[in-house]
Amino acid sequence: LCPSGVACTTLRRPCRTMILVNPHSGRGQALQLFTGHIQAMLTEADVPYTLVITEHQNHARELVRNADLSQWDALVIMSGDGLLFEVINGLMEREDWQQAIKTPLGILPGGSGNALAASLHHYSQSPPAWNEELLLSCGFMLCKGLVGPLDLVSVHLASGQRFFSFLSLAWGFVADVDIESEKYRHVGAIRFLMGTLVRLASLRVYQGRLATSTRHPPSLSSPPPGHVAPDASPKQPETQSNNATTSPVDSLLPGLDQPVPDNWTVVNEEDFVLVLAIYQSHLAEDLWTVPGATADDGLIHLFYVTAGISRPALLRLFLAMEKGSHLACGCPHLAYEKVRAVRLEPTSQQGMITVDGEVVEYGPIQAQIHPGMANLIRG
Numbered sequence: 158l159c160p161s162g163v164a165c166t167t168l169r170r171p172c173r174t175m176i177l178v179n180p181h182s183g184r185g186q187a188l189q190l191f192t193g194h195i196q197a198m199l200t201e202a203d204v205p206y207t208l209v210i211t212e213h214q215n216h217a218r219e220l221v222r223n224a225d226l227s228q229w230d231a232l233v234i235m236s237g238d239g240l241l242f243e244v245i246n247g248l249m250e251r252e253d254w255q256q257a258i259k260t261p262l263g264i265l266p267g268g269s270g271n272a273l274a275a276s277l278h279h280y281s282q283s284p285p286a287w288n289e290e291l292l293l294s295c296g297f298m299l300c301k302g303l304v305g306p307l308d309l310v311s312v313h314l315a316s317g318q319r320f321f322s323f324l325s326l327a328w329g330f331v332a333d334v335d336i337e338s339e340k341y342r343h344v345g346a347i348r349f350l351m352g353t354l355v356r357l358a359s360l361r362v363y364q365g366r367l368a369t370s371t372r373h374p375p376s377l378s379s380p381p382p383g384h385v386a387p388d389a390s391p392k393q394p395e396t397q398s399n400n401a402t403t404s405p406v407d408s409l410l411p412g413l414d415q416p417v418p419d420n421w422t423v424v425n426e427e428d429f430v431l432v433l434a435i436y437q438s439h440l441a442e443d444l445w446t447v448p449g450a451t452a453d454d455g456l457i458h459l460f461y462v463t464a465g466i467s468r469p470a471l472l473r474l475f476l477a478m479e480k481g482s483h484l485a486c487g488c489p490h491l492a493y494e495k496v497r498a499v500r501l502e503p504t505s506q507q508g509m510i511t512v513d514g515e516v517v518e519y520g521p522i523q524a525q526i527h528p529g530m531a532n533l534i535r536g
């Protein structure tokens with residue numbers, strides 16, 4: 158068992174590791190950080206690795222989609238969260254996705270957000286760490302080689318696109334700050350605070366409908382230690398035919414053109430400042446968004462802030478998030494629920510939706526959790 162009580166395995170030794178580095182991530186120093194801090198650590202721990210420097214967007218996605226995975230015991234990315242999003246989706250696009258997605262995945266923080274790296278460090282029950290200290294912690298986890306389950310969330314867009322997310326789905330304030338602050342990425346993690354202040358000055362309200370389900374996906378053999386009532390619906394097959402290949406069934410989700418089932422909850426409010434569905438503890442290195450989350454709790458942690466919140470109150474929430482105390486602020490505009498599926502239908506003409514920090518097409522979107530679908534190198 159890992160310290161958190163999760164059933165872990167260990168990487169085989171020697172662990173043949175592919176390390177994908179995005180040289181442009183964060184402040185553009187990922188490669189220097191790797192050679193300066195991680196290289197010697199891996200050599201000392203006897204971890205053989207092959208370094209791949211990504212050359213363009215979707216390079217990593219194409220590479221893992223076509224790779225001979227029998228050659229690799231672990232796929233590690235040194236970048237922000239965006240490169241891991243590519244790797245996960247590249248693996249899920251393979252015909253052998255069921256096996257491919259079980260390849261242990263690792264993350265070394267090289268971006269400016271580094272949400273998953275910060276979450277992993279937090280799950281290891283270590284005191285908070287930032288920057289190089291966080292990188293060293295993740296390097297140490299990689300050398301130690303403990304592997305545990307990671308939940309993935311299947312996301313559907315109105316255009317029919319479907320992909321897999323490991324971190325978050327955001328609409329409104331959080332998505333706007335994430336994308337608008339990219340121009341400050343040279344300052345590192347503080348870009349989010351700068352972006353928050355700029356966005357607060359032009360705070361806006363977004364209209365839309367939000368609905369949730371707390372039912373367990375039927376493919377779960379046993380529910381995780383839970384916070385919501387178990388589902389009594391019959392077991393369903395775990396995969397569905399999708400032309401040439403198969404893909405995981407999203408048994409909780411109706412078509413996006415269909416109304417949500419009666420057993421879903423429709424949120425009364427339709428005026429939001431932000432909606433954030435997150436499935437890890439941290440939204441960035443210094444944003445401890447979900448104090449109780451773990452990598453495999455089988456839950457989507459849904460936050461929304463309704464219209465009417467004042468600028469100072471919203472700023473207070475984000476400042477409190479550094480210590481994970483925002484839920485104790487007693488803010489009447491902040492709602493928090495643990496769910497397993499969510500649908501968002503924006504009615505505002507303009508806005509931004511992000512998944513794992515990447516912009517996706519604006520419009521109706523829905524998602525459901527797949528507990529423990531991937532494997533993650535962790536502490």
Ligand SMILES: Nc1ncnc2c1ncn2[C@@H]1O[C@H](COP(=O)(O)OP(=O)(O)OP(=O)(O)O)[C@@H](O)[C@H]1O
Pocket residue numbers: 179180181182183184210211212213214215216236237238239240241243267268269270271342514515
């Ligand atoms: N060589 C490259 N040139 C340009 N884009 C790349 C390259 N390699 C990867 N990318 C793309 O860059 C995007 C951003 O990468 P990633 O999120 O990993 O870093 P980041 O944006 O710096 O991190 P953060 O969001 O934490 O600041 C990803 O969508 C990825 O596809």
